[in-house]
Amino acid sequence: MAARDSNLLAEIDRNFLLCGICSERYRNAKILPCLHSFCEPCTNKLAKTSDGSITCPVCRRSHELPNGVSSISSNGFLNDLVDLFAKRESEDGSRNCQACEQEGATTRCIECAFDICQLCASAHTKFPLMKAHRLMSLDDYNVARCSDLTSIQPPVYCSAHREYQIEFFCDTCKEAICLKCTALDHAKPEHRYRCVQEAAGSFMEDLSAIIDKMKEKETETVQSKVAVQHVLDSLDSCFRKETDEVSQQIRQKVEEHTRLIQENGNKLQAELKAEYEKRKFNLTAQLKELDIAENDLKCTCEYVETLLRYGNAPQVTSAKKGVEDQAGELLKLKTRVSPTEDDYMEFVRCDDVCKDWRLGEIICFEKRLKKRTTSRRKRIVMKTTPSRRPQRRW
Incomplete structure (x- = not known):
């Protein structure tokens, strides 16, 4: 079981987390309109050799850069996976509590990405700001880490309001937004938004249909x-x-x-x-x-x-x-x-x-x-x- 899980993680690392230019793990992955991703340093080198555009080294398509390198978006999905694998590799075998630094870590806080002991876990849920945090035993966390990465990924925070999590999707602007955004930049009735889970469900159906058409x-x-x-x-x-x-x-x-x-x-x-x-x-x-x-x-x-x-x-x-x-x-x-x-x-x-x-x-x-x-x-x-x-x- 352990060998199979290790092989699965190695396959994910090898197939999805390595830059196609430098063959190293992504460093702030940037995604081009053709959906090919490369490291930020590699992307900057490609952009320097062109005049107002960038050519993808994989599919050879040319993309205009009206605002220079800043026009290229970061691939948050790949960057989150890279961070998750980096944290996994940095964990030592002693499993010390990352809150009190005592031995005997038994629980994992998904939101904080910390391994904590039983005592810290009990205190963790008493703070009002952390009551909604998801706690998981390390055994369950290790199983999910190899079989269901989605369930243990930390939350995504709003790029405009770093302290707020992404909770909504604005259909008007086609952007994922936080609670603060709904009151400031995406207020009703000018903007229409809905729960991010609901939007993701419908988007997954759309993307699945797109996959079927592209496979045809x-x-x-x-x-x-x-x-x-x-x-x-x-x-x-x-x-x-x-x-x-x-x-x-x-x-x-x-x-x-x-x-x-x-x-x-x-x-x-x-x-x-x-x-x-x-x-x-x-x-x-x-x-x-x-x-x-x-x-x-x-x-x-x-x-x-x-x-x-x-x-x-x-x-x-x-x-x-x-x-x-x-x-x-x-x-x-x-x-x-x-x-x-x-x-x-x-x-x-x-x-x-x-x-x-x-x-x-x-x-x-x-x-x-x-x-x-x-x-x-x-x-x-x-x-x-x-x-x-x-x-x-x-």
Whole structure:
């Protein structure tokens, strides 16, 4: 049991708490509009190298910074997790009471993030300001720390009024606020607000629906990638096959018309290669765009799933707007697409090579359609033209 819990915590630390740039644990994580997070020092370095914008090193998206580095918000969810893990690692094995510093800590105060003894726990609940604090035995706390991080996370305090906890969500301003905010900056009737737990419940349903839609888009992206990759593989095979045909025809005629046939053959190969490289470039570019879309959708889904699994109500409400903005952009992506190019290329041999010193020509899809249209028009003209019969002489 202990080994499994330790592995779970190590997995959370490794997958969610390490900066993608410096590979170290987040130091005041900053979150970009694309929902990728990096350390504050790393973010500052990225911003210094750009002019009024910042490019995400993961998805390569560019984001404008109208107010400089201050435009980048802190990721409170990740920062709270980092603090929680830091406190866990700093705890020693003696379990001394962090209030009276005596041995025998038995209880954990979630709000204070302190381990206290039984005597201090009894006194803790007698103070009016601490009566609402949640106390938990250390055994229960250790179990919850490995299985339900949400239940033991300390409360989130208002950024404007540090002494007040987040208790409400203002639907007018789309902000998580405290009790003091409702009286000063978000007073009724200009502002509409509700309990943060109620708002978080509805937001979780919205975010779950967004995840389902993005997973559908991700599936479409994967299917489109498979189709494009299939055409690309077929194009490679067709290119090799037809190149061999051209080379074989060159070898058969090279002794008879060496110079002219070789020049024409090189021209054909260049035309075939140019057509192949053009199509391969377009298909590869399309495949890269689909890969970026798939990665963005997958990263966003992983972030939101982590937020729903480990985040508390204030964290969910604080991150909702950024998630909805990013998800809105991703859901606009056109993921159900067809390959931009076809894989049809054919080398048509010329029957009389000596007539104009041509081995043949490269037929592509567009040329084939044009030829069919021209021949169809000729047949129509022949059918509609009246035949002339010779006059008899009597």
